[in-house]
Amino acid sequence: MNKQAYSGPLEHIGCCCHRIPKSYKAGMRVDGHIYANDKLLEAIRKDQAPDQVANVATLPGIQVASIAMPDIHWGYGFCIGGVCATDPDEGGVITPGGIGFDINCGVRLLKTNLFLDDVKHHMRELVKALFYSVPSGAGRTGKYKFDTTETRRLMGEGPKFVINRGCGVTRDLEHTEANGLIEGGDPHQVSDHAVKRGAEQCGTLGSGNHFMEVQVVDSVFDADVAKVFGLELNQVCVMIHSGSRGLGYQVCDDSLAVFRNCPAKYGFELPDRQLACAPVDSPEGRRYIAAMRAAANYGFCNRQLLMQQAREVFASVFGRSWEALGMEMLYDVAHNIAKLEEHTVEGKKKKVWVHRKGATRAFPAGHPEVPEAFRAVGQPVIIPGDMGRASWVLVGSQGAMEKTFGTTCHGAGRAMSRTAAKTDAAGRKIDKELEHRGVIAMASSRHGLAEEQPKAYKNVDDVVEVVHEADLSRRVARMRPLGVIKG
Amino acid sequence: MHELFEHTADLGLRATAPNLNTLFEEMAACLVSAMVEDPASVRPLQEVKIELAGADREFLLFDWLKELLLRFDTDHVLFASFDVQVSDTGLTARVRGETYDPARHVLAHEVKAITYHELKVVQEGNEWLAEVIVDI
Numbered sequence: 001m002n003k004q005a006y007s008g009p010l011e012h013i014g015c016c017c018h019r020i021p022k023s024y025k026a027g028m029r030v031d032g033h034i035y036a037n038d039k040l041l042e043a044i045r046k047d048q049a050p051d052q053v054a055n056v057a058t059l060p061g062i063q064v065a066s067i068a069m070p071d072i073h074w075g076y077g078f079c080i081g082g083v084c085a086t087d088p089d090e091g092g093v094i095t096p097g098g099i100g101f102d103i104n105c106g107v108r109l110l111k112t113n114l115f116l117d118d119v120k121h122h123m124r125e126l127v128k129a130l131f132y133s134v135p136s137g138a139g140r141t142g143k144y145k146f147d148t149t150e151t152r153r154l155m156g157e158g159p160k161f162v163i164n165r166g167c168g169v170t171r172d173l174e175h176t177e178a179n180g181l182i183e184g185g186d187p188h189q190v191s192d193h194a195v196k197r198g199a200e201q202c203g204t205l206g207s208g209n210h211f212m213e214v215q216v217v218d219s220v221f222d223a224d225v226a227k228v229f230g231l232e233l234n235q236v237c238v239m240i241h242s243g244s245r246g247l248g249y250q251v252c253d254d255s256l257a258v259f260r261n262c263p264a265k266y267g268f269e270l271p272d273r274q275l276a277c278a279p280v281d282s283p284e285g286r287r288y289i290a291a292m293r294a295a296a297n298y299g300f301c302n303r304q305l306l307m308q309q310a311r312e313v314f315a316s317v318f319g320r321s322w323e324a325l326g327m328e329m330l331y332d333v334a335h336n337i338a339k340l341e342e343h344t345v346e347g348k349k350k351k352v353w354v355h356r357k358g359a360t361r362a363f364p365a366g367h368p369e370v371p372e373a374f375r376a377v378g379q380p381v382i383i384p385g386d387m388g389r390a391s392w393v394l395v396g397s398q399g400a401m402e403k404t405f406g407t408t409c410h411g412a413g414r415a416m417s418r419t420a421a422k423t424d425a426a427g428r429k430i431d432k433e434l435e436h437r438g439v440i441a442m443a444s445s446r447h448g449l450a451e452e453q454p455k456a457y458k459n460v461d462d463v464v465e466v467v468h469e470a471d472l473s474r475r476v477a478r479m480r481p482l483g484v485i486k487g
Numbered sequence: 488m489h490e491l492f493e494h495t496a497d498l499g500l501r502a503t504a505p506n507l508n509t510l511f512e513e514m515a516a517c518l519v520s521a522m523v524e525d526p527a528s529v530r531p532l533q534e535v536k537i538e539l540a541g542a543d544r545e546f547l548l549f550d551w552l553k554e555l556l557l558r559f560d561t562d563h564v565l566f567a568s569f570d571v572q573v574s575d576t577g578l579t580a581r582v583r584g585e586t587y588d589p590a591r592h593v594l595a596h597e598v599k600a601i602t603y604h605e606l607k608v609v610q611e612g613n614e615w616l617a618e619v620i621v622d623i
Contacts, residue, residue, distance in 0.1 A: 101602075101622045138522070193557060196561045207597040208599070249622070253601075257550070417494060419492070419493035420493060445594060446524065447595065
């Protein structure tokens with residue numbers, strides 16, 4: 001059902017950008033802009049994701065355009081890969097649908113001083129050790145237990161709270177978006193239900209598309225930037241993809257229940273209930289923003305604890321401390337979030353709420369929010385691909401500031417539904433197939449590998465090619481997976 | 488009758504039934520089938536009573552499924568059988584299940600949340616139909 005193809009307009013307006021004019025649908029306040037090449041566009045037309053881009057264009061206070069990245073796919077309310085900026089001074093709204101249930105789902109890349117030759121004979125042992133040490137999959141709780149008071153403190157302080165308990169070092173914070181603490185979060189706006197869901201899940205991967213991967217740098221595209229990032233050919237890295245677990249889902253859930261009455265209360269109409277929103281400047285909007293920011297801080301803590309467990313496993317497998325193994329963070333990026341940022345709109349600087357739902361911030365060189373270590377080149381952007389082909393490190397560029405509110409893609413984007421991927425995998429052994437490609441994979445659920453098989457995703461290289469061509473970010477290095485653990 | 492249907496990144500739950508009470512029971516069973524490999528492995532050992540208020544049937548279905556998901560995530564209870572009475576102002580339900588036991592229950596998906604997207608409760612002739620997309 002609902003799997004009809006999109007038959008509306010997509011006009012090429014240059015630089016990989018395709019326009020849905022605001023005349024397409026009643027209520028659109030701005031155009032839709034989808035970044036893609038012909039190959040990706042063909043896949044994008046197959047479902048209603050472009051229609052969702054048009055729906056987002058109806059949101060009160062939206063600026064410039066409803067934007068979608070080349071990894072766009074059909075979501076609920078917002079498409080995944082959607083970006084929208086709203087101006088509070090023009091009645092702009094905040095919408096949980098533009099952030100996602102998994103608030104501050106994101107990616108962290110951890111470097112090592114190991115090279116391919118150092119690990120290739122230890123991969124099975126390493127993946128097993130990671131799989132049995134790092135909790136993954138549905139229903140798993142973590143080894144770190146926090147009571148409700150501690151969980152609220154953790155949301156108020158961000159990863160600093162767990163670092164003070166020995167889980168990491170202060171310099172990790174400097175390599176985390178927003179230094180791991182989004183100001184203005186209020187843990188007391190997070191419901192008891194949400195805190196209860198999150199209290200025993202901090203430091204767990206979860207399931208779905210979340211993963212921890214051991215990867216090797218297999219191509220370097222920009223040697224100068226790679227040097228600044230501390231990346232080189234054949235170097236081994238660890239990529240972590242997870243979010244704010246049940247706590248974030250519940251914050252989103254709670255807000256949807258409150259926001260369901262807002263359109264009538266504030267006098268606007270929505271084409272899809274999942275776009276439920278409230279004016280930024282309203283009691284409902286302010287409460288959600290405070291809770292969402294607190295949940296985002298929990299997300300940073302979750303990835304900090306996951307990283308620390310990876311460090312401990314490497315130390316035990318290789319018999320050296322994580323410091324001696326050079327396990328330093330490159331960066332941590334959020335790709336499900338909304339942030340108040342300064343952008344230039346029609347020549348005027350203004351503060352807007354940038355919603356990134358499956359999209360990554362990509363600030364260029366010189367931006368004050370880029371950590372000092374990278375300010376000369378731009379923010380590292382971490383793009384996970386599928387578990388058989390590749391993932392990428394990109395660098396933020398000026399084009400993103402001009403076209404997409406400082407935003408680029410977030411991954412490969414699904415090409416197949418979970419059910420279709422499972423049917424496609426029937427009778428095959430995905431773990432064996434991956435092994436033939438040089439990847440050791442372990443998953444805690446029976447269907448985890450089938451639903452997440454490489455074929456279920458678009459080729460991330462195609463997605464990256466578009467954002468590079470459109471100057472939304474530039475290629476730095478490509479990594480291929482060696483070992484994967486999944487939920 | 489209930490079934491799972493496909494949605495690009497997520498999963499859909501769908502049920503049909505001759506009346507609203509059965510429809511809500513079937514949708515609950517459908518949610519369990521998305522979460523557990525073998526729903527028959529869940530035994531009705533303990534009973535809880537759930538009461539929800541709400542006149543809008545679609546929002547009531549959303550709240551009902553959300554409540555069951557929350558019970559799993561916070562109290563680790565999986566459900567096996569449902570006895571639901573839907574009225575004009577809400578619902579009351581007696582729900583039986585047991586505490587999740589990794590040794591006996593194989594979980595299929597981590598359902599993150601119930602969504603409003605394409606949420607539907609409609610009467611078609613003598614039959615009721617419900618659909619909801621869950622976030623995986």
